[in-house]
Amino acid sequence: MTSEALTRIREMLRANPLQGDLATMRANMERGSAAAPPLPGDVKRELANAGGVSAEWIVAPGARDDRVLVYFHGGGYAMGSLATHRPLCARLSRLASVRVLNVAYRLAPEHPHPAAVDDATVAVRWVYAQGIAPSRVAIGGDSAGGGLTLATLLALRDAGAPLPAAAFCISPWTDLSASGDSIRTKAADDPMVTEGPLRELAKLYLGGKDARTPLASPLFANLRGLPPLLVQVGSDELLLDDSTRFASRARDAGVDVTLEVWEDMFHVWHAFGDMLPEAVRASERIGAWLRPHLSGPADADALAAIEEIKQLKARYFRLMDTKQWDAMREVFAKDARLFDEESQTGWTGRDAIMAGLPSVLAQARTVHHGHMPEIELVSANEARGVWAMDDWVDTPEFTLNGWGHYHERYVFEDGAWRIADERISRLRVVRTAKAKLAKRGQTPIGQRKQGRKKR
Numbered sequence: 001m002t003s004e005a006l007t008r009i010r011e012m013l014r015a016n017p018l019q020g021d022l023a024t025m026r027a028n029m030e031r032g033s034a035a036a037p038p039l040p041g042d043v044k045r046e047l048a049n050a051g052g053v054s055a056e057w058i059v060a061p062g063a064r065d066d067r068v069l070v071y072f073h074g075g076g077y078a079m080g081s082l083a084t085h086r087p088l089c090a091r092l093s094r095l096a097s098v099r100v101l102n103v104a105y106r107l108a109p110e111h112p113h114p115a116a117v118d119d120a121t122v123a124v125r126w127v128y129a130q131g132i133a134p135s136r137v138a139i140g141g142d143s144a145g146g147g148l149t150l151a152t153l154l155a156l157r158d159a160g161a162p163l164p165a166a167a168f169c170i171s172p173w174t175d176l177s178a179s180g181d182s183i184r185t186k187a188a189d190d191p192m193v194t195e196g197p198l199r200e201l202a203k204l205y206l207g208g209k210d211a212r213t214p215l216a217s218p219l220f221a222n223l224r225g226l227p228p229l230l231v232q233v234g235s236d237e238l239l240l241d242d243s244t245r246f247a248s249r250a251r252d253a254g255v256d257v258t259l260e261v262w263e264d265m266f267h268v269w270h271a272f273g274d275m276l277p278e279a280v281r282a283s284e285r286i287g288a289w290l291r292p293h294l295s296g297p298a299d300a301d302a303l304a305a306i307e308e309i310k311q312l313k314a315r316y317f318r319l320m321d322t323k324q325w326d327a328m329r330e331v332f333a334k335d336a337r338l339f340d341e342e343s344q345t346g347w348t349g350r351d352a353i354m355a356g357l358p359s360v361l362a363q364a365r366t367v368h369h370g371h372m373p374e375i376e377l378v379s380a381n382e383a384r385g386v387w388a389m390d391d392w393v394d395t396p397e398f399t400l401n402g403w404g405h406y407h408e409r410y411v412f413e414d415g416a417w418r419i420a421d422e423r424i425s426r427l428r429v430v431r432t433a434k435a436k437l438a439k440r441g442q443t444p445i446g447q448r449k450q451g452r453k454k455r
Contacts (some may be wrong), residue, residue: 003277006264013191013266022109022204025197026079033084036273043090051126053119054104056082060094067098067136067294068127070120070164072152074143074268076173076201077116078108085142087273088283095287098138098294101127105148112207113216116144120152125161134162138290142268143239144205146172146231150218150246153226166293168230168286171239171268172246174219176202177211180241189236192267198238219246223253230258230289232282234265258289 018025039045044059069092073085082104089100105119120139127137141149146169156163183195206216214221219242229250233243240261247259262269265278272279 005276006278009272009276010191010266017194018192018197019194022078029075029079029084030081033086036087039086039090043093045086048101050101050103050123053123053126054082055123056102058086058089058093058100058102060090062097063093063099064097065099066132068132069093069096069098069100069290070124070127070137070139071100071102072105072120072139072141072145072148073102074141074145076198077144077205078201088270091273091283092286095284096290098290108205108207113205113209113213116148117151117155117215120148121155124152124156124164128162135165136294137164138166138168138294139164140168140170140286142170142270144173146170147174147218150174151215154215154218154221157225163227166228166290168232168289170232170270171234171237172231172243173239174217174242174246176206176217178202180239180245182240183238186236186238186240190238190266193238195238219249223250223255226250226255228256228293230260230286232260232262232286234267234269235261235263236265237267239267260285
């Protein structure tokens with residue numbers, strides 16, 4: 001069931017169709033963005049020179065420093081700017097927990113094809129040069145920006161450059177020859193796009209080139225080797241077939257494609273933000289799809305290392321309860337601190353801790369340990385603990401700092417303690433490029449002896 005807001009927005013769009021000369025259409029598009037609400041106060045915006053291409057960073061709270069979405073705006077390759085798509089970029093930054101590089105590629109007819117593709121590939125390569133691994137980079141765009149997203153992947157692939165981890169397209173323009181049946185069958189349904197202006201914009205961008213040029217119309221390209229793709233399109237779109245045919249050809253080429261046809265939606269309905277519930281849900285879907293695709297192998301390695309550390313600590317705890325002190329010395333690989341809150345007594349270093357543990361366990365109800373849980377004795381045969389972890393994993397290019405809280409309950413049965421149940425309340429792995437640390441004059445976490453955060 002469609003929302004009431006959808007009906008109102010359709011009526012508004014039909015009353016103000018996209019038409020007129022290019023200068024008028026450009027002005028109208030900018031005027032529409034100026035009337036939109038300002039960015040939320042907690043979203044940061046900073047201009048950037050992406051290898052000579054104008055751009056800006058859009059960063060919402062919670063965005064990961066090591067994950068980037070490069071976004072290409074729509075507008076028929078001849079309209080649009082940083083301002084017109086800033087709200088959508090802010091929304092995607094928040095939903096996908098990524099920094100967004102909003103790119104102002106050169107526009108036609110002043111700069112016809114392949115200027116936009118050249119600028120887009122330069123921007124992606126520039127992001128790589130900032131120390132962001134391709135496995136942490138996604139690209140995306142709407143309408144012409146969706147077609148440009150696909151053309152950028154093709155250009156990077158053909159140049160032998162690393163590809164981003166994933167890409168998404170909103171109502172992509174993949175066929176500048178307008179050969180899809182939906183150009184005609186959906187003409188009365190789409191209030192956003194009409195055939196006449198669409199064909200004129202294609203001519204301006206092509207600058208006399210063949211409309212089936214692969215980097216202008218990705219529908220006609222060899223699509224092998226592209227990363228996972230998400231394509232969202234409305235069922236009422238003039239460009240519906242640009243998405244459905246592209247998705248079919250990409251699947252035939254072995255590409256992992258997720259095609260979503262949203263019922264009753266028109267071209268780039270996402271642009272209406274919080275006004276349209278369907279726009280909110282579609283944007284949320286993009287964020288949910290992007291996050292796992294940007295969780296690359298470095299994070300997986302760190303999570304595996306953190307799990308190993310957790311098992312190490314669990315083994316240490318079991319050895320402690322059975323007073324196997326020699327075995328504990330072998331397992332206990334880190335310097336740590338032990339502090340008894342009740343007696344206000346502390347021990348530092350392996351040997352001191354080994355000497356202090358028996359008295360603490362015999363007298364204290366709560367134990368705090370630098371690399372062990374906080375343990376509270378509930379009764380003679382039950383205890384509860386929280387493993388508060390802050391450990392690091394070094395890789396050749398990155399330092400990963402992992403931390404988490406594991407809640408556990410222990411019971412004393414048959415002469416020994418055992419873990420009765422456990423749950424994870426919080427776990428996070430943060431990756432920091434060593435090049436970035438060096439630039440800041442910092443030392444990788446794993447090489448520091450002081451300054452660890454206490455959780």
